[in-house]
Amino acid sequence: MGMFMQRICSIPGCGTRAFADSEHCLGHTEDPFEATKALAEKILARQSAINIDFSDLSLVAQDFSRCKFVGCRFGGTKLSHVMFTGASVRLCFFDRAELASCDFSGVDMDFCSFGESKIFDCSFENSELIHVNFNGATINESTFSSSNLYDSRFILSYLSNSRFNDCDFKRVYFMPVASESVSTHGSNILEAVRDMEHLYI
Numbered sequence: 001m002g003m004f005m006q007r008i009c010s011i012p013g014c015g016t017r018a019f020a021d022s023e024h025c026l027g028h029t030e031d032p033f034e035a036t037k038a039l040a041e042k043i044l045a046r047q048s049a050i051n052i053d054f055s056d057l058s059l060v061a062q063d064f065s066r067c068k069f070v071g072c073r074f075g076g077t078k079l080s081h082v083m084f085t086g087a088s089v090r091l092c093f094f095d096r097a098e099l100a101s102c103d104f105s106g107v108d109m110d111f112c113s114f115g116e117s118k119i120f121d122c123s124f125e126n127s128e129l130i131h132v133n134f135n136g137a138t139i140n141e142s143t144f145s146s147s148n149l150y151d152s153r154f155i156l157s158y159l160s161n162s163r164f165n166d167c168d169f170k171r172v173y174f175m176p177v178a179s180e181s182v183s184t185h186g187s188n189i190l191e192a193v194r195d196m197e198h199l200y201i
Contacts, residue, residue: 020052043067164189 007018009025016025019032020039029035040062043049048068055075065085074094082102089109094117101121110130114137122142129144132152139157145165153173160180167184169192176182 017053017055020054020057026057040064 007023008014009016009018009028010023011025011028014025014028016027018024019026019029019035022029022035026032026035036057036059039052040059043052043064044067047066048070049064049072050068051071053073054077055073056077057074058078059080059082061081063083064087065083066087067084068088069084069092070090072092074092074097077094077097079097079102080100082099084102084104084107086106087104087108089107089112092109092112095113095115097114097117099117099119099122103123104127105123105125107124107127107129109128109132111132113133115133116136117134117138119137119139119142121140124142124144125146127144127147129147129152130150132149134157135153135155137154137157139162140160141162143163144167145163146167148168149164149172150168151171155173155175157176158178159176159182160178162182164182164184164187166186167188169184169187169189172192174189174192174194
């Protein structure tokens, strides 16, 4: 199956996207909670999740530390107290997701997107965040300290009470629409692109 190819619920006339790697949508799944739990257990057993659609799910208190995620979608997903510590994340999309108290510290992430997501009390410390899109995201009470943010984007984002200390800002598009109590101590913030006139071509 190709990346991002969507399967439709097998119930006649439904037309809703199928849940993760099952044949039915979440609404036609007999026990959605158990189905989500079984999916998490399968990922932990394999230590990987390839081309899985988590869109609109609710994931709470899951530990995916050091797991590998490739080509997964978390659009509109609600994640609370989920751990991705030391995980490898490639080509994954968290657009419009809601993340609360999640741990991405030590993650190796590239070509991912958190566009228009809501991020509260999350840690992205000591991470490789390469070509990651945070455009339009609302980021509050979170930390990105000691991370490599190369060529990532924070355009029209809303930042408050967050830390970007000792970060590498080379080629980072750092143009939040609002920024309050944000620290960048020890970071090469002068290497970031701060206005549209200086965009790299």
